[in-house]
Amino acid sequence: MSDLFDIVTSATLYAAAIRLALPIFLAALGETFAERAGLVNVGLEGMMLMGAFGAVLGSDVTGSALAGVAIGLLFAVLVAAIQGFVSINFGGDQIVCGIALNIGALGVTAFLVRAIWEGGNAPQVAGFSAFDLPLLANAPFVGVAVFQQGIFVYVALVLALISWWALMKTGWGLRMRGCGEDPLACESLGIPVKRLRWQAMLICGACAGLGGVFLALGQLLTFSDGMSGGRGFIALAVVIIARWSPMLAVPSALLFGAVEAFALRVQSSDLNVPPELMLALPYLATIIVYAIVVGRSNPPAALGRTYVRQ
């Protein structure tokens, strides 16, 4: 029992929680834009996977982690563009399209890994490492927990603030949210629904892609098949739990980061718990938290409905 107490009170647990929450948060942030504009994007998982793959490819070919970020974002945005064409321009079923993109991303990345790298395994690549934030890093507890992270954590926080401001406090954000409530009414007011939805979809792809990029260049420093591990779907739940708010997505994602961090720590502790069952914990927690919160959620009215200008 004292072991368990040690785990829960250690600062490194919270540092790991933040790190593990990050990809989920970024994907959820992107999805918040898409869903606020009325688009359900089930393809998050595929976008993360393509982002992670592109990041490793870019970093390996150029030797620069920054180039990896650029290629990863590009790959994820390409997936978002397919989703955009099918669901916005053609009015195809958004959910079915997202499912197809997830399957396609699994196939394409597995295919390319074997086609590009000798032996069919992605190499270790240059990534981003954590650094100490001056002064704050030495603070007791929170220094280790919060201020010894990589650059991505601070980027994500800034993105959360900008997103909240853009979506909730600007005319652009109001119009975008309008597209998710009543696209026909927006169209009759002269608001370019199609263009705004495209913007939301591309932002979504970039954010989810960045989540994948971090997974690759901030954590594993390589690519493995299906490495997004359902995080895109956990992010879908986070959006609902956070009630489609960019700011509430921060604590919601942190909750799942904390569960995953806890599970990992218990695994490597002396506590006699089967590691496989601990690995199932984040997914079980997703269902439980989702079940507790969902009754009070209120999705955008036109979410997921096909809208084609007549």
Next chain:
Amino acid sequence: MTIERFIPALTRGAVALIGTLAVGLVAVLAAGLDPVTTLQAIIDGALGSPYAIRQSLTEAVPVTLTALGVAVAFRAGLFNLGGDGQIYIGALGAVGISLLFPDLTPALLIPFALGVGMLGGLIWGGIAGVLRAKLRLSEIITTIMLNFIAFWIVSYLVHGPLKDPGGSGYPLTREIPEAAQLPVFGDLIPSGAVLMLVAAFCVWLLLERTPTGIKIKGTGSSASASHFAGVSMSRVTILVMAIAGALAGLGGAVSLQGDQYKLGDFFSPGWGFDAVAVALIGRGTAAGTLITGIAVGALRSGIQSAQGTAEVPSSIAQILLAAAVLFVIVGNAEGAGQLVRRSWARTRELASE
């Protein structure tokens, strides 16, 4: 009149087929393979001999059974992405019964193990159905989570309590007794293939010839209309997810008892997602799903046995499936439909001038 009604459907099908083949060609060329010999090797590997046909059918069975379940859920407007989890739980039920009662006669043990596998899948799918019906949780999210939970439960069991103590150290259960193994008819037709045909017929019967089928399809096409007609949405939701789970569970049990004989970490190579694509390409009908499922089984089996002649990456199957689904949605989409109708009308005008 009738020809005009059919031509758009035919063009859609043709466009989807040509588009998918084009994607396949690009992938084969990107892998540095010769398209003609590759196609030859895949077709040979899938259909070239009685053994190849048997392998293709064996490969088709779990995907098709799972896809039939996905199709039933799809017709009710639900997405069962939980095929893999249901397959694992189904196989777990079947391996449990087979190892617990090795002394039963085949006539008893085979249906018993298959039945418990089906029941396991039914429960696993049913959970997502209940969560959707009672708590309004999206089945898209819950079925994915249940996949991971099922996978890790099975992984725990095959690494620990169920691991074969006499095995070579791999995380696998003991092999099931012969009494639990499914027969192959005439060295050609695996009994799973017969079950697959029966299941497809039952799904057709359910959807097209029963009042329940009308309720299922009604819920899928207009939830509010069905609600006002007195159909219990939550009952239909739980029912279709349970049916979907049961069919996937059966798929897992059949693969265990008819093909793999042992349960391990990598029991399903992704049949659950393949099945979603298969059901969508088959447009949620029993016949369409059956035909697509058999084709996918043959493709996967062909790619596998082509490994000797041409190194065809197995991920090509996934790429082709994803491309096919995308072409099918675009073909069915309202916006694309408008485009096709307009150009069709224009062609007719030109012709009549």
